[in-house]
Amino acid sequence: IAGITQAPTSQILAAGRRMTLRCTQDMRHNAMYWYRQDLGLGLRLIHYSNTAGTTGKGEVPDGYSVSRANTDDFPLTLASAVPSQTSVYFCASSEGLAGPGTGELFFGEGSRLTVL
């Protein structure tokens, strides 16, 4: 069972380039999320999607965009990468939208992005 699959696992790109990080889940979860992990700052939510066709902004959405055309896929796009976007990016999913016990997140293995 794959769960959450992210690609690429690692990427170096020049500033100003466009980059899309891919995320696919096979658990039929309603909600999906993108976090970035930075030393000393922990995990910060970039964008989320409660269900296919809808998206929302997290804590640090600037410079990023997402789409949720179907249940399984939730790509994250950097339109014009900047060095401050160097980070490890984690995609996650969860079953439900609300109610006790629905808050468990299932994470991918992460995508390490370096912007030079």
Next chain:
Amino acid sequence: AQRVTQPEKLLSVFKGAPVELKCNYSYSGSPELFWYVQYSRQRLQLLLRHISRESIKGFTADLNKGETSFHLKKPFAQEEDSAMYYCALSRDSSASKIIFGSGTRLSIRP
């Protein structure tokens, strides 16, 4: 504003010693609290949540609303407990509003 604070970036204890990873939160509503763990070369995963009131791998955490804390404890540390630990808060029982602390790296010395 909602916030999760983990004051220790690094905690190093000897094997067999008690462990306490601190977590404090600020939130005006009724939060749901979690601890997530990331072992070396593994995915971030849920360790425990306060509503379950369970012990996982010997770890427990009690929600103290008076002190707004959710500290993670284990009476006797084991080497395999070495990992990165994140405290997280879910606002209004909605998974889309989960906030993480900055994390504490736990290192268990033999």
